[in-house]
Amino acid sequence: MNLPYKVPEPSHWLHCDDETFVLPDGTGEKFYRDLLMESPVAMAIYTGPEMCVRLVNEAMLDIWDKNNGVIGKPLLEAVPELSGQVFSTLLDGVFTTGIPYIGTEDPVRIRRKGQPDIRYYKLIYKPLYNESKLLYGVMSTAVNVTDLVLAREELRETEKLYRNAVDVAELGTWSKNLRTGFVTYSPLISEWYGLPAEACSMAVFHGCIHEADQQRVAALRQQAIDTSGLYDCTFRVVNKTLQKEHILHAKGMVITGKDGQPESIMGMARDITLDRMTSMQLEELVQTRTQALAAANKSLRQINDNLQQFAYIASHDLQEPLRKIITFSGILQKTQAHQDTSGQLYLGKISGAAQRMSHLISDLLDYSRVENSKAVFMPTRLQDILQNIYIDFEVLIHQQHAVIETAPLPEIAALPLQMNQLFYNLIGNALKFTRKGIPPEIKLTAAMLTPEEVQEYSLPYSTQPYTHIVIQDNGVGFDPQFAEEIFLIFHRLHNYQEYEGTGIGLALCRKIVENHGGRIYATSNKEEGAAFHILLPLSRP
Secondary structure (H helix, E strand, O other), X not given: XXXXXXXXXXXXXXXXXXXXXXXXXXXXXXXXXXXXHHOOOEEEEEEOOOOEEEEEOHHHHHHXXXXXXXXXXXXXXXOHHHOOOOHHHHHHHHHHHOOOEEOOOEEEEXXXXXXXXXXXXXXXXXXXXXXXXXXXXXEEEEEEOHHHHHHHHHHHHHHHHHHHHHHHOOEEEEEEEOOOOEEEEOHHHHXXXXXXXXXXXXXXXXXXXXHHHHHHHHHHHHHHHHHOOEEEEEEEEEOOOOOOEEEEEEEEEEEEOOOOOEEEEEEEEEEOHHHHHHHHHHHHHHHHHXXXXXHHHHHHHXXXXXXXXXXXXXXXXXXXXXXXXXXXXXXXXXXXXXXXXXXXXXXXXXXXXXXXXHHHHXXXXXXXXXXXXXXXXXXXXXXXXXXXXXXXXXXXXXXXXXXXXXXXXXXXXXXXXXXXXXXXXHHHHHHHOOOOOOOOEEEEEEEEOOXXXXXXXXXXXXXXXXXXXXXXXXXXXXXXXXXXXXXXXXOOOOOOOOOOOOXXXXXXXXXXXXXXXXXXXXXXXXOOOEEEEEEEEOOOX
């Protein structure tokens, strides 16, 4: 039912009867229809309570994705996709009350080319009256603002991501308006400075800077303003409320106005108080450790001096009384050969103990010389070293009926004396730790490591070629769990009554190999022999 609705007289009226539109100046329907149809703005006229489509231009048909077949049909019948949306309610409200509706960004869900689509429009619904001032229809216009809405949404999301990033990074933001003299800032800045939320004068803001830093900060700020450049400064602020000190690192950029003059400075700041305190603590710790290290080095030098002195004493003063004990006990054994047998036994024990002590001191001296060696490395033929060792063990090899197989060994950069000690100890062990009644069999092999193997072994000279020498025997072997312990100084798996030795030989071997930038390790099973693997670089970097 149409209700009369009185409105103020406009300057022009659009009159309408049941069939023909007439303007006050007598212009007919064709003029009005052409005006509506040619408009770039989407327009339509609905009449009656059912909102029948009376006129619609191409722009509105394009929105609906329809053709002229909609004319004369109720709107929801012509465009059923609008059912369930607010448009019928809005149109009915305008038709019933005569109050226009002006929307800003109304979403319109519709199917275009068979696919669901949502766009945003600025909708205007205006009531239409006849000459009797009775409302008979509604004029609709729609302006597409989808791009604007989407751009604003994208900007909103970008701002949200920015705020999140700033919050995660614990950054405070600020903006100084150079023309109004006010500063706006984020909650973190307010918290650090102890200022009221959101804004204050620049005088108050700058007054929070520590007195000792104010002049320097002001100079850097003015320099940025004068050059329209960047502002980068580290300074202290004192919280106005809590009197707590913070160390801030601030960065900003000068923004110029249309007149080219500096208008504002915008930037962000980060609280680096904890970083600075940690850095200071680390510096103090490093200084303390450096002093401790210097003291330790001084003590170590003193210990080395003492060791060198001990080595001299061991090689001269200690060895001399041992030699006398061995000599005189030997004389007593010979001169008292037909005397008390218990005395002979004691003399034998004295002589044996003295000889073991002499060997121990000799081995210790060898070990200390390797540790402190400053000799020059030279090309060394390992094959020649091995031949000399065979000569040294010639009698023992013959007595034990030992069989030794040797592959060609390479030439390396080494200390010949230490290489002699290395192979002498390893061949000697293979001849010593044999199984009863089984002649020793010793096999030496050599092969080059691949670059991948050099990396896998984590060898010190990773760019140098390495040789892998294996000394395999068929002796007593050892339990695999002791594969590392056998290289510890004074560590023995057998007592000296069973197998003589000082427990220094393999420790000396490891020290020699490491001194040459190599590695030594052993594999074995008890009573199945042992294999000693020696990795040595052919040259030095």
